[in-house]
Amino acid sequence: MSAEEHVEHEHHFHALVGEDGEVHCAEVLERVNVFIDHELADADSDTIREHLAACEPCLDQFDVADAVKRLVRRCCVGEQAPATLRLRVLQVVAETGEDPLRR
Numbered sequence: 390m391s392a393e394e395h396v397e398h399e400h401h402f403h404a405l406v407g408e409d410g411e412v413h414c415a416e417v418l419e420r421v422n423v424f425i426d427h428e429l430a431d432a433d434s435d436t437i438r439e440h441l442a443a444c445e446p447c448l449d450q451f452d453v454a455d456a457v458k459r460l461v462r463r464c465c466v467g468e469q470a471p472a473t474l475r476l477r478v479l480q481v482v483a484e485t486g487e488d489p490l491r492r
Contacts, residue, residue: 417447421451
């Protein structure tokens with residue numbers, strides 16, 4: 390799978406609301422990292438927020454994922470990718486024609 394296909398695949402999920410009209414924990418937890426990164430549509434984010442407010446086990450999982458992301462962010466401040474990697478990433482972005490910040 391190419392990098393572009395991988396990114397596209399990561400952002401396509403099954404419907405948040407199941408056939409029974411309920412929001413299921415597995416669907417919410419599948420999206421928790423993308424939710425934390427603010428990469429979901431507003432409607433999906435609202436649905437997840439509502440579910441987290443009503444579901445303590447999912448809220449606990451969200452809290453853990455959020456804490457890990459914050460810890461990694463704090464510990465990696467000042468770290469830079471090697472110049473060769475940075476150039477390769479920029480090349481791939483240029484080849485795909487996508488702006489990764491417009492997601």
